[in-house]
Amino acid sequence: MVNFDHPDSDRMKLLLIHSDRMEYRVTKAIKGIAEDVETETDSMEDCLVVFCTVEKSDVKFKDEVVSGCLREITSVAATLKTEKVMLYPYAHLSSDLGTPGDAKEIMRALEAALSGSALETKRSPFGWYKSFDLNCKGHPLSELSREIRPWTEKKKAEESKALGSEKKARSSWYVLDLEGELHPVRVEKNKVKGFDFKGDTQLRKFLEYEISKSRTAKGEPPHVKYMRSLEIADYEPGSDPGNMRFYPKGRFIKSLLEQYVTSEVKAYGGMEIESPIMYDFEHPSLKSYLDRFPARQYTIDTPDKRVFLRFAACFGQFLMAHDATFSYKQMPVRLYEMTRYSFRVEQRGELTGLRRLRSFTMPDCHALCVDMDAAKAEMMVRFNLSRKILTQMDFRIPEELQMAVRVTRDFYENNTEFVVNMAREYGKPIVVEMWDDQFFYFVLKYEWNFVDGQGKASALNTDQIDVENGERYGITFTDKDGENRHPLILHLSPSGAIERNIYALLEKAYLESMKGLPPTLPFWLSPTQLRLIPVSDEQLDLCKELADRLGEFRVDIDDTDRTVGRRIRDSEKEWIPFTAVIGDREAESGNLTVRIRNREKAQREMAVEELLEEMGRSQGTMQRSPLPLPRLVSARPKFVG
RNA sequence: GCCACUGUAGCUCAGCCUGGUAGAGCGUCUGAUUCGUAAUCAGAAGGCCGUGGGUCCGAAUCCCAUCAGUGGCUCCA
16 A cells, blocks of 8 residues: 555656657647647757656646656756757657646746756647657667656655755754753763763763764664563564554553553543544645655555655644634643554664654644743643653653753743743753754754663653644634634643653663663553462462452463473563462462562562552552453463564 | 665574585473472474575575665654
């Protein structure tokens, strides 16, 4: 389905002949479409004759087609060392012609463009039957055909336009401390200078990653092995790179995270909606938005049009907001969607494991605000929402995440107090990247970044103050004075991509293991929370009873025909937080001997009630969900190795 | 997207340099074992050597292309 090029029929076709002499004579006008002619005959010597056919779909991308043709013709002419070109409209290269009117327009534009270059150009008239004499030089390059793909041309043009604006985006880097002092930072020998990090190596590493491009990575990131050995996710060679498969345990973890984030955003006041994943390239609002960015969308052909896959929920929510009626009294209006999926065609070299994907699941919550004061106040509400969500996912804030604010100089100078206050709320110094001009649709965005063991930084949450799209999408609200105004829009992803949360959790576990602690997942996300191991078949029924009694948690039973030691090992390799061996002793006493992961060789005898309490404390108030796999380990397929 | 490296059994890898019958451990299956906190024993099955071309009497091995993965660069709405 995914297809970057037009189908074969959707191409401007050129046939190029390197000729000693070309001469034509008009014979009969075709009624209704013939151009006026000044001369009935014309000729050219030692030239490149270009037969051109304008196809139906070229019409949508006239400029791109003309510039593509110009590029091809001038390049061929240069190769052949000729400076003369004869354009010859030739309908017979296509079975899907454009209209004569469009064809004439494109032909004329092409003629003008060629004349504007160094080439001497003639064109035979459009809409006439003609006779012609043409000889061909006959050398290997004297007969060539070219196809101009308007879609590709358009993409190239968009890319260069957007990349151009990115290149111009010059920025300065600072660390903002809690006293509100802005410390300019610079790079010397791959080390960041200008601020005393006072042992906050993660913040220092983050800055080094951001501005000094220093990379300490060796080998693949550790989460890749974990994601496979824990049967969470895996590469899918049958898809496009960056599109992963999720095994039952991975789907389960992802699903719990999705449910949790959604429940928090709803509690904050986000109205959950659902929007299409694909959008029309030719929709005017979308078009000008896309022009802002390099073309990194998946595109697909529908039976009737060419569409792109969304890269966030912006379009769906903005188009919905455009048609909604609301006033300052209902604001801020908060729209929310857990996008499964958003798509970005990230560069091949940037795709590793779960850190960055081409299809990903991202919560996206927009708040429509009446003015800048309201936007700033709302941003702080969401700031705390993000903090709660990421804290519950087990990230320690501010220690484990590094905050960066990207802001225009103008906005910073007028809102210094606001930014300083954000740093204070965050609880430690933050990185500030300041642009001299506004290149994107927002004047301020912040994000919290996770720095992994290899020193690579990835943004988790982010929120932005968007000053453009209210107008671009024609979103309006009625203000107190009865006037219609465009809202400011906040773009929040309170957790960032869910897949990236899993990446960060796994990398965090690896960092723990480097300190000599067993790697773990948060209790509430562990697919199995308690494993029961019957010493022999005789205890299997007792295990089933116990599993039922502990049924508010996810309990499974390793009934395989292996030694106890081996089953303990398997349980530890699965990172199961609680493991209990059930033998005659337990059958008699009614108590459990529980092995607790994440504590130094903790092995305790406890009553069932005690264990329930202990697990209840670990669970807290977090989402619960039943076991995603058969309760008996012997009944499970193995998905990886 | 660019440069480099890698691709052999479900998994991890040896074999490739120097072309000539495809190997190990783990996992799986079968049998034995009913076991007390990180690997019970024995046997068997399992391979278009990523894919497509080329060179050669002969290719896992040499050459080209392509796909996939990894590192670096670039990039990250």
